[in-house]
Amino acid sequence: MAQVSITGTIKMIGKTQDISEKFRKRECVITEPGGQYPAHIPVEFTQDRCSLVDGFKEGEEVTITAFVNGREWTGKDGVAKYFLSLSGNRIERTGATAAAPSAGARQSVPAPTAADMPPVGGDDDDLPF
Numbered sequence: 001m002a003q004v005s006i007t008g009t010i011k012m013i014g015k016t017q018d019i020s021e022k023f024r025k026r027e028c029v030i031t032e033p034g035g036q037y038p039a040h041i042p043v044e045f046t047q048d049r050c051s052l053v054d055g056f057k058e059g060e061e062v063t064i065t066a067f068v069n070g071r072e073w074t075g076k077d078g079v080a081k082y083f084l085s086l087s088g089n090r091i092e093r094t095g096a097t098a099a100a101p102s103a104g105a106r107q108s109v110p111a112p113t114a115a116d117m118p119p120v121g122g123d124d125d126d127l128p129f
Contacts, residue, residue, distance in 0.1 A: 001067050001068065001069070002067070002068040003065060003066070003067055003068070003089070004065070004066055004068055004086070005063055005064070005065050005066075006030055006032055006041055006043070006063065006064050006066065006086075007032065007061070007062070007063045007064075007094055008030040008031050008032035008033065008038075008039075008041070008061070008062070009030065009031045009033075009059060009060065009061055009062075010028060010029070010030055010031075010056060010057070010058050010059060010060050010062055011029040011030065011031045011040055011058065012027075012028070012029040012058060013026075013027075013028050013029075013053055013056065013057070013058060014026055014027040014028065016050045023046070023047070024046065024047060024050055025044050025045065025046045025047075025050065026044070026045045026046075026050040026053055027042055027043070027044055027045075028042070028043050028045065028053050028056075028064070028088065028091070029041065029042050029043075030043060030062065030064055041086065042086070043064050043066050043086045043087075043088045044085055044086065044087055044088060045087075045088040045091075046087060049087075049088060049089065052088065052090070052091050053088075053091060056091065056093075060093060061093065061094045061095040062091055062092060062093055062094060063091070063092050063094045064088055064090070064091050065088075065089050065090040065091075066086040066087055066088045066089055067086070067087045067089055068084065068085075068086060069084070069085045069086070069087055070082060070083070070084050071083045071085075
């Protein structure tokens with residue numbers, strides 16, 4: 001099964017729908033800015049993954065990892081139709097809305113400033129060339 005990652009802004013978070021006693025789903029639409037027109041991509045979170053969307057709100061920048069599912073269906077008229085869906089597996093904040101790393105997480109070192117750099121040129125240059 002193919003897996004994709006989509007980064008964009010949450011446009012809509014649907015309510016959890018109980019389809020049957022054994023199946024439930026929740027839709028999240030993410031807007032991916034790209035090209036001339038932005039793409040509004042619906043991703044379905046099913047079963048216990050419905051709760052992954054809790055805590056997120058519309059307008060947040062996220063990356064969603066999803067499985068690509070394709071199905072074939074043949075109608076009564078004998079014509080085959082093909083359906084495609086994205087099943088959400090993971091959702092994470094990105095960009096400015098990303099949460100700060102936890103205490104045990106690896107943190108990045110800030111870039112050096114001009115004051116941290118040695119002077120350019122002059123007699124203090126100890127390079128052999």
